[in-house]
Amino acid sequence: MTALLTIAGVSKRFHGLVAVDRVSCDVMPGEIFAVIGPNGAGKTTLFSMIAGALKPDEGEIAFQGGRIDGLRPDEICRRGVARTFQIVRPFPALTVEDNVMVGALLRTADVGRAAAIADDVLARLDLADKRDRVASSLTLPDRKRLEVARALATDPKLLLLDEVMAGLRPTETDRMVAILRELNAQGLTILLIEHVMRAVLALASRVLVLHHGASIALGKPADVVREPAVISSYLGAEAL
Amino acid sequence: MPVDVYLNVAVSGLLTGLVYGLMALGLSVIFGVVRVVNFAHGEMMTIAMYLAIVLFQSLHLDPLVMMVPIAGVLFAFGYALQAGLINPFINRPEHAQFILLVAVALILVNVLLLIFGPDARSVQTSYAYDSFALGPLIVDATKVYAGAAAIVVAAALFAFFRLSYVGKAIRACADNYTGALVVGLNVKRLYALTFGIGAACVGAAGSMLVLIIDVTPPLGPQYTLLAFVIVITGGLGSMPGALLGGVLIGMTEAMAGLLFTPSAKSMFAFAILVLVLLFRPQGILGKRAS
Amino acid sequence: MMRRLVGRVAPRGLWLLGALLLALMIAPHFANDYVLTVLILILYFSYTGQAWNIMMGFAGQLSLGHALYVGLGAYTAAALYVHFGIGPWIGLLAAVPVAMAAGAIIGFLAFRFGVAGVYFAILTIAFAEFARIGFDHVAYTGGSAGYFLPVAQYAHNDLWNLRGAPIMFYYVILALTVAAFVLCRLLLRSRVGYFWLAIREDEEAARALGIDTFRYKMIAVVISAGMTAVAGVFYAFYYNNLFPEQVFSIARSIELILAPIIGGIGTLFGPVLGAFVLTGLSEGMTDLLHALGFDIPGAKQVFYGICLLVVVVALPDGIWPWLSRRLGLERRR
Numbered sequence: 001m002t003a004l005l006t007i008a009g010v011s012k013r014f015h016g017l018v019a020v021d022r023v024s025c026d027v028m029p030g031e032i033f034a035v036i037g038p039n040g041a042g043k044t045t046l047f048s049m050i051a052g053a054l055k056p057d058e059g060e061i062a063f064q065g066g067r068i069d070g071l072r073p074d075e076i077c078r079r080g081v082a083r084t085f086q087i088v089r090p091f092p093a094l095t096v097e098d099n100v101m102v103g104a105l106l107r108t109a110d111v112g113r114a115a116a117i118a119d120d121v122l123a124r125l126d127l128a129d130k131r132d133r134v135a136s137s138l139t140l141p142d143r144k145r146l147e148v149a150r151a152l153a154t155d156p157k158l159l160l161l162d163e164v165m166a167g168l169r170p171t172e173t174d175r176m177v178a179i180l181r182e183l184n185a186q187g188l189t190i191l192l193i194e195h196v197m198r199a200v201l202a203l204a205s206r207v208l209v210l211h212h213g214a215s216i217a218l219g220k221p222a223d224v225v226r227e228p229a230v231i232s233s234y235l236g237a238e239a240l
Numbered sequence: 241m242p243v244d245v246y247l248n249v250a251v252s253g254l255l256t257g258l259v260y261g262l263m264a265l266g267l268s269v270i271f272g273v274v275r276v277v278n279f280a281h282g283e284m285m286t287i288a289m290y291l292a293i294v295l296f297q298s299l300h301l302d303p304l305v306m307m308v309p310i311a312g313v314l315f316a317f318g319y320a321l322q323a324g325l326i327n328p329f330i331n332r333p334e335h336a337q338f339i340l341l342v343a344v345a346l347i348l349v350n351v352l353l354l355i356f357g358p359d360a361r362s363v364q365t366s367y368a369y370d371s372f373a374l375g376p377l378i379v380d381a382t383k384v385y386a387g388a389a390a391i392v393v394a395a396a397l398f399a400f401f402r403l404s405y406v407g408k409a410i411r412a413c414a415d416n417y418t419g420a421l422v423v424g425l426n427v428k429r430l431y432a433l434t435f436g437i438g439a440a441c442v443g444a445a446g447s448m449l450v451l452i453i454d455v456t457p458p459l460g461p462q463y464t465l466l467a468f469v470i471v472i473t474g475g476l477g478s479m480p481g482a483l484l485g486g487v488l489i490g491m492t493e494a495m496a497g498l499l500f501t502p503s504a505k506s507m508f509a510f511a512i513l514v515l516v517l518l519f520r521p522q523g524i525l526g527k528r529a530s
Numbered sequence: 531m532m533r534r535l536v537g538r539v540a541p542r543g544l545w546l547l548g549a550l551l552l553a554l555m556i557a558p559h560f561a562n563d564y565v566l567t568v569l570i571l572i573l574y575f576s577y578t579g580q581a582w583n584i585m586m587g588f589a590g591q592l593s594l595g596h597a598l599y600v601g602l603g604a605y606t607a608a609a610l611y612v613h614f615g616i617g618p619w620i621g622l623l624a625a626v627p628v629a630m631a632a633g634a635i636i637g638f639l640a641f642r643f644g645v646a647g648v649y650f651a652i653l654t655i656a657f658a659e660f661a662r663i664g665f666d667h668v669a670y671t672g673g674s675a676g677y678f679l680p681v682a683q684y685a686h687n688d689l690w691n692l693r694g695a696p697i698m699f700y701y702v703i704l705a706l707t708v709a710a711f712v713l714c715r716l717l718l719r720s721r722v723g724y725f726w727l728a729i730r731e732d733e734e735a736a737r738a739l740g741i742d743t744f745r746y747k748m749i750a751v752v753i754s755a756g757m758t759a760v761a762g763v764f765y766a767f768y769y770n771n772l773f774p775e776q777v778f779s780i781a782r783s784i785e786l787i788l789a790p791i792i793g794g795i796g797t798l799f800g801p802v803l804g805a806f807v808l809t810g811l812s813e814g815m816t817d818l819l820h821a822l823g824f825d826i827p828g829a830k831q832v833f834y835g836i837c838l839l840v841v842v843v844a845l846p847d848g849i850w851p852w853l854s855r856r857l858g859l860e861r862r863r
Binding site: 277325328332334335336338339340342343344345346347349350351353354358457461465468469472501503504507510511513514517518519521 | 639656835838
């Protein structure tokens with residue numbers, strides 16, 4: 001099976017500081033792939049490079065066989081890679097429904113059809129009853145789900161989630177995990193950056209651990225959390 | 241055309257440019273610290289110019305002598321404007337702040353029109369027709385005095401920001417708003433102070449400029465625009481940049497007036513603005529925003 | 531299309547709009563010439579306000595040099611009429627593309643080079659000023675001395691050449707305003723409209739959703755410029771004289787944006803309401819002053835400034851959002 005997303009020897013430097021150091025990995029279609037590591041490990045930088053917000057200094061990123069490194073964010077989204085933001089960015093003055101419709105209109109110019117797609121997505125993300133609420137009036141968990149809904153409406157093959165669990169209480173985290181599992185079961189490949197280990201262990205089929213920009217472990221979650229390097233750099237012995 | 245004509249025009253432009261630079265300095269200081277785009281900048285200068293004219297015509301006081309009190313009046317005005325009207329707008333979207341100042345500018349220009357009428361007014365000092373001769377150079381005395389005054393005020397301003405406690409506090413606010421709050425600086429008061437200082441600059445520049453040109457109310461918007469061109473060209477937030485930009489624009493204006501028609505001189509200023517905005521938006525001496 | 535036009539609007543809103551339209555259509559029968567000219571002015575500002583609103587209210591780009599497009603439209607059509615006898619309706623076909631090209635140039639330069647926000651506003655001012663000074667030196671269109679359209683008698687209304695009595699101009703500008711309103715409504719409810727709102731709200735987030743923001747900002751600028759040029763053509767044939775100092779002046783650009791800001795940026799009815807309130811009040815005020823024996827130049831502008839100030843400070847979204855809530859016209863929350 002060929003990889004959906006290929007990251008090959010990608011590096012990024014900021015004025016002499018190496019943020020990402022020759023990282024390589026493949027994301028297979030249908031899997032949930034997690035990237036973890038302490039703050040400053042380079043997760044967000046890597047993420048930004050995949051999403052097109054930053055250009056790698058070295059290496060290549062390919063999606064469905066075609067190179068995407070160096071493309072603009074909107075071009076990458078059009079190819080089928082959607083992303084959420086760590087600090088959620090809903091369109092504040094627009095309603096929940098309109099927010100999602102903006103996403104849906106990527107794939108169809110017809111407003112009616114976009115509305116139908118939005119309806120479907122809102123139902124899947126459990127936001128249907130809030131469709132007419134203005135986005136700025138939503139609570140944080142709802143905004144997070146809106147962020148995911150909006151990205152989902154663009155009909156992506158790969159969904160990039162940037163710390164989507166941050167700020168959520170355990171029950172809300174479980175709800176989001178259930179939604180993501182459901183989406184994945186329906187065929188969506190997910191790449192997520194996460195700190196909330198509860199979610200990582202519940203969702204991920206494979207985990208990449210970054211530290212000081214470099215990859216220190218890659219494999220199944222149960223194996224990775226036992227590796228000494230991972231424990232000493234990030235998890236701490238108590239995590240076990 | 242003989243070389244001395246070019247030289248005279250260039251020097252004349254340079255001296256006028258210094259006054260422009262002082263005016264733009266005020267704008268740069270305000271934007272650099274308070275981050276508000278003062279669209280009423282030229283209008284404030286016009287107020288100062290009319291003040292100078294009224295004082296001259298009623299009390300026969302030389303504008304350069306009156307420069308300090310006029311600057312003082314403008315300081316108070318600027319302080320009140322910031323403290324009263326603009327401070328609540330600090331966290332509003334950029335275009336809301338801008339439009340607020342557009343409204344203020346609109347009111348100021350037309351109040352001046354109401355009071356003084358549309359006719360041009362000027363100040364004729366005793367030395368209005370004097371000039372200094374230095375070899376082939378013949379320079380108007382008014383321009384020399386104005387230029388010199390501009391340098392003095394600018395130097396005083398530099399010294400204030402580098403050496404005084406308040407000046408450093410203001411620079412701290414500009415560098416790091418939250419940090420300034422954390423160390424206990426009263427940022428809102430410092431903002432008002434800064435706006436007052438910027439206004440005082442413009443007031444001083446007005447007192448000088450009134451020696452060189454005639455005043456009409458529509459001068460306000462024209463000079464607001466000019467101030468923006470200078471500040472953007474020289475570098476937003478850079479004080480030496482404002483002076484440099486002023487001199488550049490002053491000389492360009494003068495040369496354009498000589499080589500082409502006088503009315504086309506502003507076109508050059510705008511052409512420069514467009515080029516700077518496109519190719520070097522941080523200006524000549526500005527720092528590139530990260 | 532009708533569903534797109536009227537769908538999701540409260541029925542009460544449609545009735546009010548219909549009533550207003552009806553009133554405007556029969557107004558000339560009850561109004562004297564003076565009131566008619568005021569109404570023409572109100573509708574003119576409603577129209578230009580709608581056009582500007584597309585750039586600012588929908589796409590979020592602040593233009594303070596919109597007089598450029600009015601002027602380009604006016605001078606193009608006027609020149610074609612004076613030099614070649616070409617009527618305004620044909621002249622439109624040249625005037626609109628000229629303004630659209632200017633808008634495209636400004637948009638391209640600004641958006642390619644990342645000039646945004648206040649810097650963009652200043653750029654638009656610079657271009658308008660450039661045109662103002664430039665046209666002062668173009669002898670072909672009269673230069674600073676002014677460009678004059680030949681004025682025939684007002685005995686009969688020549689719709690083709692737009693020569694005639696105020697009542698003819700009234701219906702023309704009314705038709706234009708209605709057309710602009712309908713166009714804006716359709717645009718807003720189409721994909722272009724949604725993308726514009728997204729760009730206005732958060733350009734980076736919009737890009738992350740696959741929107742080519744450069745393209746859609748350009749579309750907004752070009753449509754806004756073209757629409758404004760039509761107002762320019764109307765202006766030329768209504769006033770019959772053009773002076774660069776007046777037509778391209780920054781005072782005109784500011785005048786143009788007052789109605790939509792006061793009425794409500796980003797709303798459909800805002801520019802119309804703003805024009806009624808602003809022009810209605812200011813003309814009324816000028817009337818009052820005249821009646822009391824005062825002739826004060828600049829009083830109107832001070833009034834404009836104060837209105838703008840009050841609205842920006844107290845009702846930042848404009849009067850219409852506040853009013854429509856009072857009238858119960860908001861969609862269910």
